[in-house]
Amino acid sequence: MSGVGQDNPVTRGADRGSEPVAGENSRHRLTVVSGPSGVGKSSVVGQLRELAPEIYFSVSVTTRKPRPGEVDGGHYHFVDRARFDAMIAEGSLLEHAEFAGNCYGTPREPVEKALADGRPAVLEIELQGARQVRRAMPEARLVMLMPPSWEELVGRLTGRGTESESSVRARLAEAERELAAAGEFDVRLVNADVREAAERLLNLITGDNILEDSEHHE
Ligand SMILES: Nc1nc2c(ncn2[C@@H]2O[C@H](COP(=O)(O)OP(=O)(O)O)[C@@H](O)[C@H]2O)c(=O)[nH]1
Numbered sequence: 310m311s312g313v314g315q316d317n318p319v320t321r322g323a324d325r326g327s328e329p330v331a332g333e334n335s336r337h338r339l340t341v342v343s344g345p346s347g348v349g350k351s352s353v354v355g356q357l358r359e360l361a362p363e364i365y366f367s368v369s370v371t372t373r374k375p376r377p378g379e380v381d382g383g384h385y386h387f388v389d390r391a392r393f394d395a396m397i398a399e400g401s402l403l404e405h406a407e408f409a410g411n412c413y414g415t416p417r418e419p420v421e422k423a424l425a426d427g428r429p430a431v432l433e434i435e436l437q438g439a440r441q442v443r444r445a446m447p448e449a450r451l452v453m454l455m456p457p458s459w460e461e462l463v464g465r466l467t468g469r470g471t472e473s474e475s476s477v478r479a480r481l482a483e484a485e486r487e488l489a490a491a492g493e494f495d496v497r498l499v500n501a502d503v504r505e506a507a508e509r510l511l512n513l514i515t516g517d518n519i520l521e522d523s524e525h526h527e
């Protein structure tokens with residue numbers, strides 16, 4: 310356990326109950342992970358993927374150009390704007406949004422199939438998409454990953470070394486908006502340590518956790 314995370318590891322927002330998620334009639338089988346760019350969403354979700362291969366992880370479509378090392382069909386399906394717009398027109402995206410000059414969307418069919426098969430599903434998406442999921446699927450649980458501090462967030466985003474100066478600026482402007490909306494989320498989870506945050510997320514998803522009980526407030 311990291312000391313930083315213990316001060317405020319998980320703060321619950323509007324509580325939606327604590328019944329198990331993996332069960333047949335679970336209300337929480339769909340989990341949305343949001344949070345400002347650079348907070349560590351990809352790192353934590355990547356760790357969760359290793360911990361829990363039974364979970365379905367949505368692969369989004371995006372018009373953003375691949376970063377070095379990103380593989381098409383891996384973290385994203387990389388598409389052009391025409392294809393993206395066609396997917397919206399066909400109704401094949403569960404939600405979609407524009408972020409820092411690029412378009413992102415969640416293919417609907419694989420998520421619905423996973424949920425129909427009784428598998429927990431995880432979407433890693435930004436705020437506008439999270440709001441759309443809340444409207445379309447109110448039973449989804451919304452988790453916001455939070456940085457230990459603003460300075461740490463800036464340090465992680467710039468330290469990643471993937472963004473131009475203008476891209477960092479655009480992402481930090483979005484980050485202020487995202488953090489201001491933290492209260493809309495069911496759970497706020499501070500990412501002080503990747504492994505610990507992934508384990509906490511897994512506990513939330515599988516439901517067999519002490520956190521849910523100990524931090525359950527009506
Ligand atoms: N609404 C929505 N947002 C997405 C989707 N896929 C990724 N995002 C979000 O888009 C934002 C930008 O992602 P990305 O370009 O990979 O940059 P990064 O967050 O800086 O690594 C992040 O907040 C992602 O969570 C999606 O399918 N829908």
Ligand SMILES: Nc1ncnc2c1ncn2[C@@H]1O[C@H](COP(=O)(O)OP(=O)(O)O)[C@@H](O)[C@H]1O
Pocket residue numbers: 344345346347348349350351352353465466468469500501502503
């Ligand atoms: N808990 C953490 N402590 C320190 N560095 C972290 C932590 N989580 C992520 N990072 C680093 O911060 C940077 C941004 O993480 P990333 O997962 O790409 O964020 P996001 O997907 O939210 O944009 C990466 O360089 C990553 O290695």
